[in-house]
Amino acid sequence: MKKWSIALLALLSVVLVFVITSCVPQHPSLLSVKNIYDAKLKILNSAGPVLLDKVEGTVIYVSGSDAIIHDGQTGIYVYKAGFYSSDVGKKVTLTNVIGTTYRDSVQIDFSKGGYKNFAAETLTVEPTALTIDIANNVSITTRALWDFQYVKVYGILNGGKMTFTYEYDKVNKRKATINVASLSSSLFLPYTYDTEATLTGYLQFSNGAWSLKVLSAEIGDSYPGVGVFVDEVVDGKTFKVGEQTYELIGIDDSVNPSAAKTKLEEFINSQPEGIVQVLVKGEKNGKKYAFLFSKDGKTLYQEQALKDGVVVPNLAEEWEDAAIYELLKNAYKSAYSSKKGVYSTFSGASVITVESSNTYIEGNYAIFSGTVSDVTEDATGNVNINVSNWLKITISAGNFKYLFSSTFEQFKNSLEGKVTNFYGKAKRSEGILEMPLYAEWEMFSFESGSGTQDDPYIITKPEHLISVRALASANKYFRLEADIDLAGVDWTPIGTYSSDLSTSAFVGVFDGNGHKIMNISFNDTTKSNVGLFGYLYNATVTNLIIENANITASSRAGALAGASKLSKIYRVKVVKSSVRVTYSGSGYGGGLIGEAIDGTEIEECAVRNTTVSGVKYAIGGLLGRLKVNSGQPAVVVKNCYVEGGQVSSDYSSTTASAGFICNFSATSAADAVIENNYVVASITNGKAFIAYKETGSTDPVVTSSYYDTQVVGSGVSDSYATGKTTSEMKQQATFSGWDFTNIWTIDEGNDYPRLKWEN
Structure with missing residues (x-):
């Protein structure tokens, strides 16, 4: 036989063996790993579960029957x-165990089998120093090393933010911030102020972000002063x-002198052994x-009094010590962010304009709204703001130093000719109103506009959007004229729940204008x-895109709004966002809105590439x-979709979440319109599609609505919407009765239906 024919025969034999073995079902083989790092790399690099021969650690x-084990690395x-x-x-x-990725958490799933044996010897695991910017590093090798890494890190607990700032590069003094949470009910992390701390715990990568789960904390005193016994409280300050x-x-304790004095007495009397600390910053007269x-x-009284609303800010005195301004600014911002104290009094305030200025009752709190005519500064640094010649705002030199980092000229240029709103008490003097300005959130402004339908308040930057909160219940009109980036802004939702929604929720019209x-x-x-809006009531929100929102709250949370009633939501899209609720019950978390009740109408809205999760029940895409409720207008949800993300509950139940x-809670079929x-x-x-019909409710009537059976997950079904394959979901013929002329469009065979307004 010739050499070439022998070679050809050998090649054919190899091919035949390959074909035969390829037809035999293949099973994951038992993988040998040297340590936990190797095990995690194999899990992260695998498309499915991995069988591991042995994993060792301490x-x-x-928690319950779960654990974290560590091998020193x-x-x-x-x-x-x-x-x-x-x-x-x-x-x-641990031997013969399954390694897997649950959502995005790397773990060993012992419920799938395996063995564990405890050794006689022990291994002491020392925490590792955190030496990288973990929040911006999510590579596979980083996750394999740092996910569930046991760390000890020194830095600053950031007051009110549940975040921790640490220095990961000490040579170049570079810092990073990471979310923190306590794992022990007995461990108190003081989130109400900034303080030095050394935290020990483990890192975790979950829901696309890193966090530090704290096992123990060494909290430093934030502002040590001199301990004293108070003999007499004279007044509220x-x-x-x-x-x-x-x-x-x-x-300033003049808002409510008796309440301010009582508050101060209560604070002093509540301290152990009657000792308080004072930090003296000056002496005059x-x-x-x-x-x-x-x-x-660890507790600054000024901050607590502001939060309780018994005092208002006043930094009129001129102080050379710059730390005073910084300390008070942090305290006041904390009170502001909590939506208590000074800020809460916005909700019931009258809006005073030039037309209504003659009706203003001296001594009342009000919102004064008008166009700034001119801004002047006197020789001592005091600033005067003239509002259309009917209102004079004064800012003392000391307050200006505290309130504004800009120069006077920058301040003047940013304000003159702009519609601006001021909050406080004014008094009449020679026919005009005069008012001192104490704190930065007492001034809020817009690019232009008067808040009417024909002349809405124009929003072009974050400060304008923050200003909407102060007029949330004033039934005003607002319009975006630019994209707004809230990165670095401590967001407080616009409007909230109360027994009288007309005075607390957002009541108005918000036009995103495609931005x-x-x-x-x-x-x-x-x-x-919680959301961009806390609560919508008799409101309209249109033509808006919310991108990269990250919302974590107890309950009733959505990227757009925590809840809505009697409101219209039209052409709103949420993309690349995350919503999580932590209440151990019905958390009402939604990609768009947490809870939509009585008369809410939602049309042509979308939630794309967004993660919605919760601890237990009522989690919806x-x-x-x-x-x-009985006798109330129907809730309408038409021409909407959820695509490309995840919806999940931590609780094992077929009714805990839905796409x-x-x-669903309604007593009549006519109470809800859910179609297309x-x-x-x-x-x-x-x-x-819909997971749970609440007790006493009728069955939902769902018309011409569908879900992708190949995407929702194995075993995930639905009795209300119709399941279709991915291929079918990309065919116009599937969507019976849908309007592909005015509302929908589709790239036939290549993509799912999209709303025409998105293009």
């Missing part, structure tokens, strides 16, 4: 392995120690001017009614809950 944390989460709290500190070997008089810097703290130095609001960030698991609307909608999103622990 138990550093136990890195750690990994172990799910349902039957661990006990007494196992912490023990060395354990003055007290005596022996013959020495102390006056508190930066507050026999008085010592000071900050007042709790005995442990985006980007990077809304809110993270406070004690708060409800579009709405967490749809509810109509479109999770909870679709879902293409991954669902965990829920249903494809």
Whole structure:
């Protein structure tokens, strides 16, 4: 036989063997790993579960029957392995276990099988120093090393933000910020002020972001002063120690003198052994001017009094010490962000314009709205603002230094000719109103406009959008004329819930005008009614795109709004965002709105590439809950879709989440109109379209609505919408009765239907 024929025969034999073995079902082989880092790399680089021969480590944390084990280099989460709290500190070997990625969390799933054995010896795991900007590093190798890494890091707990700032590059003094959360109910992290702290815990990458789960914390005193016994409280800002008089810097107690005095007395009397701390910053006319703290130095009284609304800010005195201004600014901003105290009084304030100025009752709080004519500065640095020759605003030199980082000329140029709103008390003087300006959030402005339908307030920058809060319930018109980037802004939702929604919710018209609001960030698991808007009532929101919103709250949360009633939402799109609710019950979390009730109409809206998650029930891709009370107008949801993201509940239940609307509550079929909608999103622990009909409710009537059976997940079904394959979902013929002339468009065979207004 010739050599070439022998070679050809050998080649054919190899090909035949390859074909035969390719037809045999292949199973994941048992992978040998050297350490936890290798195990995590294999899991992250695999498209599915990985069978691991042996993983060793020390138990550093136990929750229920789950645990985190660490081998001195890195750690990994172990799910349902039957661990006990007494196992912490023990060395354990896991064999023949399944490694997997649950959502985006790397873990070993012991519920799928495996063995564990505790060793006689122990391994002491020391925490690692955090030496990278973890929040901006999500590579596979980084995750394999740092996810569930046990760390100890020094930095600053950022007051009110639930974040921690640390220096990861000490040579170049570079800093990074990461979200933090306590893992122990007995561990208190003081989020109400900035303080030095050393935190020990583990890092976790979840829902596309890094966080630090704190196991222990060494909290430093933030503002230590001199301990004193107070002998007499004179008024709401003055007290005596022996013959020495102390006056508190930066507050005005004239709003409610008796309440302010009572508050100060209560604060002093509540301190252990009657000792408070004072930090003296100056002495004038026999008085010592000071900050007042709790005995442990961790609670600033001025901040608490502002939050309780018994005082207002006032920094009229000129101080050479720049730290005074910085300290008060932080305290006042904290009070402002909490929506208590000074800010809360906006809600019931009358809006005074030149036409209504003659009706203003002297001594009342009000919002004064008008166009700034001119801004002048006198020789001592005091600033006067003339509003259309009927209102004079004064800012003392000391307050101006505190309020504004800009020069006077910059301030003047930014204000003159602009519609601006001022909040406070004014008095009449020679026919005009005069008012001192105490704090920066007492002034809020827009690019132009008067708030009417024909002349809406124009919004072109974050300060204008923040200003909407002060007029939330005034039934005004607002319009975006530029994209707004809220990166770095401590967002407080516009409008909120109360027993009288007309005075607390957003009541007005907000026209996005085709623009985006980007990077809304809110993270406070004690708060409800959260989103760009907290609560919509008799409101209209149109033509708006919300991009990269990151919302974490207790309940009733959505990228657009926490809740809505009797409101119209038309052509609003949420993209690349995240919404999470943490309430251990019905959290009502939605990609668009947490809870839509009585008379809410939602049309031509979309939620794309967005993660919606929650601890337990009522998690929906579009709405967490749809509810109509007896006798109230129907809720309408038409021509909307959810596509490209994830909807999930941490709770194992087929009714905990849904791709479109999770909870449905209505007593009549006519109470809800749900038609021409679709879902293409991954669902965990829920249903494809509607998950749960609440007790006493009728069955939802869903018309011409669909979901992609190949995307929602294995075993995820639905009895209300119609399941179709991916191929069918990209064919116009599938969507019976839909308007592809005026509302919808489709790239036949290549994409799902899209709303024409998106293009």
